[in-house]
Amino acid sequence: MSHNDKQQDARVRFLFEDAPVRGAWVYLQHSVQAMPAFISASPAGKILLGESVAAAALLSANIKLQGRLAIQARGDGALRLLVAESSQNAGVRGVIELDDRAENTLALRELLGDGYLAVTLLPDVGESYQGIVPLQGARLQDCLAAYFQQSEQLETALWLASDGETAAGLLLQAMPGAQDDLKGWQHVHALASTISNEELLSLSCEQLLHRLYHQETVRVFDAEPVQFQCSCNTQRSAAALATLGREDLLQLFQETPVVKVDCHFCGKIYQYSERDIDKILGEISPTLH
Ligand SMILES: [Zn+2]
Structure with missing residues (x-):
């Protein structure tokens, strides 16, 4: 499997016909490379920012309000600031301030020191809402999955990968009211848990869904382009x-x-x-x- 340079930055939502689970896939290359903070970041910073922007793009795919979703972290450790934002329409932007002490770990609690991780919903109209994400898992994907599982009472899982030039991610989430069909969730989740970072970064959405779910019926929605977009004014x-x-x-x-x-x-x-x-x-x- 070689890296696919022709792949466009995109987000694709999908649904399982036979399990109460929905999902999203995202691939980012030009959109993260258009970020000044990504260009100037250290190798570890590129990975963390890439994964964070991929997560924001995934988690904003199913929000009900018109607006943006932001993943934010501040700390007094090696990671002083991280912001990754995506609009509902997959316009993304991000910044990171990570010093060189961070080259050997992606564990957030270690990186942040005394700090916090938060998810903020920023509706175009009305008040923003911020939830603090407990640093329960080692990686960003684990902390975010646990947070959405608790705050929305929905089984949630995320896989994020970045190689410093591109970033990709996969989100699975049980549908509201799906508590009765845990088996469906467990099946779909177990299959996704077999993907490697390399596969996430190199396969198209179609290839990935085929690799994981060729025995399931998956309804795939039209790809949405992901673009770097700044809302400053x-x-x-x-x-x-x-x-x-x-x-x-x-x-x-x-x-x-x-x-x-x-x-x-x-x-x-x-x-x-x-x-x-x-x-x-x-x-x-x-x-x-
Ligand atoms: Zn700006």
Whole structure:
């Protein structure tokens, strides 16, 4: 099996006809390589960011609200910051700050030190909702699966892989109300547990589903393109400055007549000067940037 360079970044949802289980598959190459933070990350950072973005793309596939899903982590260990976001329509972006101490592990608790992992739903309209993910498993995929299993009371499993250039993932989730058919879930889950990282990264969705489920009837939906997409804008970057307050802003513009705020997700630079002060202060909001 060789790496398939022709593979497009895509997300594919599917359903089992004979088991109350739905799933999604995702493959990312251009979309993660378009992220400035991915390009500049260490090898371990590329793997962790790639897997996180794949997870966000998978977990946003079935959310009911119109908006975005974010996986966020902050800590005082080697991993200081991780954000991976996907819109419902698979527009993805991410950042990571991971120092060199992290080369030998992908275990989150170890990487984060005193920190947290969270999943946040960011609806286009209305309040965001954040749930703290207990660091119960070693890997991101284990922590996230346990979290969704607890918070939604649905059997959930994730397989994530990244080789530093591409990332891929597979999500299985029991359908709501499927508690009576645990056998169906166990069967489908056991088959998926046989996949290797290499297979995840190299097989197309069709090949993977055939490899795992050639004896099952799987209904596969149309592939959705995954793209790098940043939701930053002038208002959101001004809101970050606004938290300084009028006095500190005035002093800042005394020292630096043109203040540049750059977006960590896409690298876009927003510029402000003293005459923007009223506009900036009008943008105070608790929105995550
Ligand atoms: Zn941006």
